[in-house]
Amino acid sequence: MRSEVAVEPVAFDPEQWTCPLPLRDYPRIVMGHGGGGSLSAELIDNIFVPAFRNEELEGMADSTVLTLPAGRIAFSTDAYVVHPLFFPGGSIGELAVHGTCNDLSMSGAKPLYLSASFILEEGLEMKTLAAIVERMAKAAREAGVRIVTGDTKVVERGHADGCYITTAGIGILMAEPAPAPMRAQVGDVVLVSGTLGDHGMTVMSLREGLSFETVLESDSAALHPLVEAMLAASDKVHVLRDPTRGGLATSLNEIAQSSKLGIRLEETALPVRPAVASACEILGMDPMYVANEGKLVAIVGREDADRVLQVMRAHPLGRDAARIGEVVAEHRGTLVARTRFGATRILPLQIGEQLPRIC
């Protein structure tokens, strides 16, 4: 099969970035940038503080003191090791902000504060780091979260593949009880906020050197504004999950297993972009198992499902939202899909992942 597509070149142009003094003397990361001495201080003063600027970070202590609003909080962390570091629609920087924000909002929390911990490879271009950090800062500003504490380590050339980032986040619950897998009930409706597999197939296509006529682009986005609208519209948003590694099928398998209920999808109802479907065909993948970084799946009480779906479709982050299945009393702990020919197939939890280093 001929590949028909052009993956858009990565937007970041290192030549456009002007390196502030005194880092001009160090166009690349050296071991000393992780040593806690004056090189570390220069990195913080010239790269991190200007990008993340906020009063909490200014204190420059080992930890940051915060005043939280009253209420229960959500706490989460993720490591990001995506390869390559930049891809159409985003970079490791946006992923590191959006991914942790989304983990928080899947518990019904509004993300407030993030920590950012960098493991840098000796030899990483300073311009590349600056571009990643700027993209993180922009993503955080747009998501309304503050990066208030951090750390940098440097490892020898050959390790860490340029840059690994770990973020942790604190959010405040927007609704009680918090959405949780155990709250799923027989009869609930399964909604998804948009097309499946965009992030995963973008990174995979880039790595496999595939090009398509339609541009593939990561869907990386912070979903809490959408979650806020959904929770305001209904108190029957029982479960929320962002189907990242392992895709929709993995998230729904986990929900089926924790809730000890069955989930049945309608295969024809699943929204998948034609370019993603083509890429999946070429690479022999199932979009239901491909990673997303700006989509959520919701399990909602039947009586409120239409209202929640309308609210999702009215929101920029849920324009292609769809009703894709329901929670059933049969085949408990199992996810099945009714195919376009009326047959039912089991969608098992896969062993690993189709392609690693996707996020």
Added chain:
Amino acid sequence: MRSEVAVEPVAFDPEQWTCPLPLRDYPRIVMGHGGGGSLSAELIDNIFVPAFRNEELEGMADSTVLTLPAGRIAFSTDAYVVHPLFFPGGSIGELAVHGTCNDLSMSGAKPLYLSASFILEEGLEMKTLAAIVERMAKAAREAGVRIVTGDTKVVERGHADGCYITTAGIGILMAEPAPAPMRAQVGDVVLVSGTLGDHGMTVMSLREGLSFETVLESDSAALHPLVEAMLAASDKVHVLRDPTRGGLATSLNEIAQSSKLGIRLEETALPVRPAVASACEILGMDPMYVANEGKLVAIVGREDADRVLQVMRAHPLGRDAARIGEVVAEHRGTLVARTRFGATRILPLQIGEQLPRIC
């Protein structure tokens, strides 16, 4: 100079560890353990959950919902990339718990919750991971903190050097106002909680293949019980810092710079173990710049200094505490030491670190 010492062999014996089924089929980490599918689930169910067991973690959601006591919080993160993974007196596991607890307690906070994010190298022995995780769990239990959320990624063989760990922590302030560099005042006394350089020289000696008659051992420890006792004894504990990377000299330089005051140390007052002093001589290092992982430096109002020092010495974590200097109005922003011969030397912020990958 002859080296006179024997670094104790690492305590962990992989053969003692019994691998639970079904991980027996995977004696080493494979890429699929980071894929979010059933291999990831096995790793979580057999390694992480049994070790970290607590009700918050049981929810197994992407984020964990917590109820915090009233009051301001501290938030911190650190990445741990120490090489080798095990050393006399500890491992990357203890460091990952103690280090982040200490960052919190240096803001006067009692650590409550940690996140733990693992970046594992394909091929890492499952037994090694299990040993690290068990040591983390033990360190957390002893420190009274709970590891409530986490993440695991796997990167290809050759990256990540076995295992990198990033922890983030949330603590609750034990005193207001929180200790902070800006609170230092002329006349304040500088106290240190014990001997300097133990952690750094242990790891360095191990890497350099040095052996000494006296066993060198990392001082890795969670310091908040000591901090709690100090804050209860005085409201004039103005600044706290744990002198990790870059050692005491780096921490005090940072305090001098942020507070725009001078700091003068008495070199003869600095507590250093003979074995550490020997190792420093052999390797050409200054113990004032060597990393500690279980020591703190405190800047305390003169009128309370003796009382705080007594409280420190009465505590198991501060038995060798000493009064080592004072905050002065001269040479603002600079750290100096009065030598044993009565001369004064400047201790500058170093460029990098004497040896990387120490924590």
